Amino acid sequence: MQEKAIPIALLKRDIIGIAKSGTGKSCAFLLPILEDLLKRENKNNSILRALILVPTRELAKQITQAIDDYSKYLDIKRVAVFGGISNKEQVRKLSNGVDIVVATTGRLLEHIKNNTINLSSVEKVVIDELDTMLDMGFLEEIEQILPYIGKNRQISMFSATINSNIKKLAKEFLKDPVVIEVTNQRDHVEKIEHQIVLVDEDNKSELLSYLIGSKNISQVLVFVNRKLEADDLVKNLNLDGLKSSCIHGDIRQSSRALALRKFKEKELRVLVCTDIAARGIDIENLPCVVNFSLPETINDFTHRVGRTARAGNDGVAITLLSVKDYKLMNEIEKELMLQIPRVELVDFPTKEKKPRTKTREKKSIKDKKIEAKQRDSKDKTKTKKPNKTKFRKTTKRG
Incomplete structure (x- = not known):
């Protein structure tokens, strides 16, 4: 995924990435984001440039940790935005200026409604584990969030599978996306x-x-x-x-x-x-x-x-x-x-009634030949004799 997605991302093209978990997707979308931020001259005042949407708190924390690892020697400010905890610390970090926000949709919408976050400056959007987000019923929330982002944006969607809802979302918000599919599941x-x-x-x-x-x-x-x-x-x-x-x-x-x-x-x-x-x-x-x-x-x-x-x-x-x-x-x-x-383990024998399965008995070649001859003889006896047409005798009279 990294080999195929990074060059496309650096060209600022929209991406639909189809790949299972564990294929290096995080690195594929984080490195281009960090590369772009590194080129920014004014680093004294961080401006929100990248938004990463994820389905769960655990994934938000994991990606935030990956950002810290990849940007260890860079001056990058990031914040994880998710529910289940007080949002006061999130509001404080957002007000001080950040470069990257990693967020779940529900808590992000709260910040949008409370005017504690402004997405108009976002240039790069990543939606990770999109199939999971749709399965969890977040399609409507994603559709509510994306219009708040400026028109000059690059969107990358990553999913293990692709379905009609993903195609609908891509058609609505992506511009001429490059589809990248890495291995079958x-x-x-x-x-x-x-x-x-x-x-x-x-x-x-x-x-x-x-x-x-x-x-x-x-x-x-x-x-x-x-x-x-x-x-x-x-x-x-x-x-x-x-x-x-x-x-x-x-x-x-x-x-x-x-x-x-x-x-x-x-x-x-x-x-x-x-x-x-x-x-x-x-x-x-x-x-x-x-x-x-x-x-x-x-x-x-x-x-x-x-x-x-x-x-x-x-x-x-x-x-x-x-x-x-x-x-x-x-x-x-x-x-x-x-x-x-x-x-089936000896100490745990199964007693539940198992469904019936049809099994074919293995027959020897000799038995198969005998059966074939019997079928042939039956076919011969079944063949009908041709009907004889009766002609009427006539005599010529002179």
Whole structure:
């Protein structure tokens, strides 16, 4: 992504970048922004030049940290704008002047309405994880924000997939965009070691603890679909002696940040999260991801397993599969061109009724020849004899 996007961005062309998480998108859009800011002569008074919109607080913090890393020896001022915390510090930084704002849409709209931010000077706009933002229902908010930005702007949209809403948004706000697509999502998924463990739904929690302990997994990110499911699972894991915590939408931002920090520093062994809360989470050398519950979409599956095996490292993705998800798992494998073997553990035999599957018996060549002869003989007996036309005899009279 960096190789293809950076030269286009430096030409100030609008971009639609299609690539999965972990392909270096952050660097692809941050370096051109920093390069442009570096050329500015008047650095005494920072003027807002770049706006980066993201779906979650975690991703906002991650990108802000990336800005700090890349601009370590530059005089760049940035601020992260998101909800869940007091906005007083954000207002103070904005009033003192900043070069880059990284924001979630909801809190940014609050600042716009309160006149604590002016977007008219923004020249570069980046919308990251756009497909996720649309899935979360932020299309209307994005459409409200973009008109506040001056006409002399360059917009880059990055998404793992492209759909009709993304095309509609691009048609409305982008000028002759360059479309950059980097690898298919299945390319990365194939490099991950996948495992499927068959288990009854009621035994999933116990099996997860057994797998973490027996495989001696030092660090594991576990995905669930519901907030209550995450809370209950953390309780069970801690009772089993596995230090765990969770992050989801109902948990305060400070608690989410603390849990993520402890997990990265390996003070926690297990971090349980929902899909939305996990967007933007980047953990270096994460060895294992577990699908405790199968996600509802193939795109979410690729986002989940993509948390491991990043930057060329090894990683394992384990899916705990119960009968109710057999059909969806088959669809995921078909779409991603995967064939993952199923394993059933001796200590956790499955009792749920499995769907019937048609299996063809293997027949020998001799049996196949006999069947072919029988079909031929039946076909001959079925052939109809031609009808004989009866002619009437006539005699000529002279």
